[in-house]
Amino acid sequence: MHIQNASKLPPANKGYWFTVFQQLKGERIAMISAGVVLLIVVAALFAPWIAPADPFKASMLKRLLPIGSEGYLLGTDELGRDMLTRLMYGARLSLLMGVLPVFFAFVMGTSIGLFAGYVGGRTNMLIMRVLDIFYAFPSVLLAVAISGALGPGMSNSLIALTLVFVPQVVRIAESVTTQVRQLDYLEAARMSGAGTFEIIRVQVLGNVLGPVFVYSTGLLSVSMILASGLSFLGLGVKPPEPEWGLMLNTLRSAIYKAPLTAALPGAMIFITSISFNLLADGIRSAMDIKK
Amino acid sequence: MMDASPPLFKDIDKGGPAQPLLVVRGLRKHFLLKPGLFQKNKQYVHAVEDVSFSVAKGKTLGIVGESGCGKSTTAKLIARLIKPDHGSMIFDGEGVAEYGGLELKEFRRKLQMVFQDSYASLNPRLTIEQTIAFGPQVHGVSKDQATNLAHTLLDRVGLKPAQYANRYPHELSGGQRQRVNIARALAFQPRLIILDEAVAALDKSVQAQVLNLLQELKEERELTYLFISHDLHVVQYLSDEVMVMYLGQVVEKGPVERIFNTPAHPYTKALLQAIPSMDPDHKTWVSPLSGDPPNPINPPSGCRFRDRCDHAKATCHTVSPALSKVEGLSDHVVACHMNDGFSQPHLEGPL
Numbered sequence: 001m002h003i004q005n006a007s008k009l010p011p012a013n014k015g016y017w018f019t020v021f022q023q024l025k026g027e028r029i030a031m032i033s034a035g036v037v038l039l040i041v042v043a044a045l046f047a048p049w050i051a052p053a054d055p056f057k058a059s060m061l062k063r064l065l066p067i068g069s070e071g072y073l074l075g076t077d078e079l080g081r082d083m084l085t086r087l088m089y090g091a092r093l094s095l096l097m098g099v100l101p102v103f104f105a106f107v108m109g110t111s112i113g114l115f116a117g118y119v120g121g122r123t124n125m126l127i128m129r130v131l132d133i134f135y136a137f138p139s140v141l142l143a144v145a146i147s148g149a150l151g152p153g154m155s156n157s158l159i160a161l162t163l164v165f166v167p168q169v170v171r172i173a174e175s176v177t178t179q180v181r182q183l184d185y186l187e188a189a190r191m192s193g194a195g196t197f198e199i200i201r202v203q204v205l206g207n208v209l210g211p212v213f214v215y216s217t218g219l220l221s222v223s224m225i226l227a228s229g230l231s232f233l234g235l236g237v238k239p240p241e242p243e244w245g246l247m248l249n250t251l252r253s254a255i256y257k258a259p260l261t262a263a264l265p266g267a268m269i270f271i272t273s274i275s276f277n278l279l280a281d282g283i284r285s286a287m288d289i290k291k
Numbered sequence: 292m293m294d295a296s297p298p299l300f301k302d303i304d305k306g307g308p309a310q311p312l313l314v315v316r317g318l319r320k321h322f323l324l325k326p327g328l329f330q331k332n333k334q335y336v337h338a339v340e341d342v343s344f345s346v347a348k349g350k351t352l353g354i355v356g357e358s359g360c361g362k363s364t365t366a367k368l369i370a371r372l373i374k375p376d377h378g379s380m381i382f383d384g385e386g387v388a389e390y391g392g393l394e395l396k397e398f399r400r401k402l403q404m405v406f407q408d409s410y411a412s413l414n415p416r417l418t419i420e421q422t423i424a425f426g427p428q429v430h431g432v433s434k435d436q437a438t439n440l441a442h443t444l445l446d447r448v449g450l451k452p453a454q455y456a457n458r459y460p461h462e463l464s465g466g467q468r469q470r471v472n473i474a475r476a477l478a479f480q481p482r483l484i485i486l487d488e489a490v491a492a493l494d495k496s497v498q499a500q501v502l503n504l505l506q507e508l509k510e511e512r513e514l515t516y517l518f519i520s521h522d523l524h525v526v527q528y529l530s531d532e533v534m535v536m537y538l539g540q541v542v543e544k545g546p547v548e549r550i551f552n553t554p555a556h557p558y559t560k561a562l563l564q565a566i567p568s569m570d571p572d573h574k575t576w577v578s579p580l581s582g583d584p585p586n587p588i589n590p591p592s593g594c595r596f597r598d599r600c601d602h603a604k605a606t607c608h609t610v611s612p613a614l615s616k617v618e619g620l621s622d623h624v625v626a627c628h629m630n631d632g633f634s635q636p637h638l639e640g641p642l
Contacts, residue, residue, distance in 0.1 A: 193396035202417075207416050
């Protein structure tokens, strides 16, 4: 039970997101995940200042040092570069590749979905059926296909990933909008004489953003894994740039000599994506304020 | 208690008390059914068929009828939430949404609606204060002023602003939510409020409170109500005039005491008989009406009630009865051949 402190003054209008945050603070797993994500983000952001070594400085003598070697906390890779440093720098690109496509897809998908859902009818059908074509392919295959067609490179894989996620976000936004559109409070809003844009902004958007936001946070981990996969296949980031997926690929050759070192980028991908997922789950339940 | 806030919108009474506030002429709506894959001909649901009536200023017109008789569709057509196929409306002497007439936006401010489902009609993501203040803001009132108005109105409908203004709809009970819906409608300072089954979902004691509130507000603010309900007791309590609808048509309209005491249409009689008797000596043994209403996709020719009417004659199968005066009274009209003298007068009945 949630007991509000009774005060005589009208409580300040803290808004919906404040309530959600209060709820989220009570979820232990979500908070731990948030901590992990924050740690990784901080490490990535401040990598140039806090990283112990130069991420590009190779040394033939110090190749594949084991984890815990002196001066190299997480060992070195196949070219003798410090793993800890490269993992921190790698987080920058990997996080970027995880967040940016989802963000673009969130903005584009919500707009298209709102439009399709609110307008309805044939326009809706046309938009949704076209997007169904994208939906028919598995996302990995689609990402590889678009990336391959556009050619390797980071911006191209960004575009590819965005295109993979847009239809999924549109679907969520469209279905929620269609539901909301039939409810009486929208009829009441139309009775107010407000214009379509005003109605969407005040009455529809708030109801659609929630579910779309939750879905998108779940996409973060997918996006990161897909981006790593593209890099692994040579379609994303180019060496010697540090990126987790690419590192996993290049360390593949050393998997028998230094299996633990080779597994490190994979472990980072795993930890980050699972933290994103658990955080998304926490947000999902926190946003259900009707409990 | 009167609210202290000055009127935000200027409303001038144009035609005086004798002019009806709303005149509806020949309202018609046929919904197109989605044809099946191998179906060629289009089918229409004849939801509302040539409905005409007027609502007097400061009065309450009750609209009754079974589910599916077109009551709610009529309400939505009047509010222009659905576009009518045919028909016109005159609001206090001005044509609605036509050239030189009343603009739709302004018309919708003067006419507000309270829906049956108190929960679905409130946005779950807005506090009730925001919900009430939304309307006036659309019409150019500043946010602060609109919020003040929302507080005044909440107080008027019996919800303390200090306690409730920042709550979300799910934190209120059904009766409280319906009060919020009423406050939302009042925020526009309307002249006509359509109450579409507004108290049907509330339990009896709360229903009585809300009905009393509606009565008070009506007198205090010189409102006119269009009260749609299937509950005859409630209609009898609140209405000055009653209109009975059957399968999308008006079958009878008259002052409340005439309709309840001397109904002229066989359908009205049957409806009234269906009210459970409170007297154990006068139990209703025989079902007053048998069968279901006919399919509105294929309404019967002539009188739409003829299939279920005990008095149906040959004329009823061919000629659709028009509304005609009952016993020469101009305010009581009925659409029945027994009344217009087309067929043999056959006046009797268990009532």
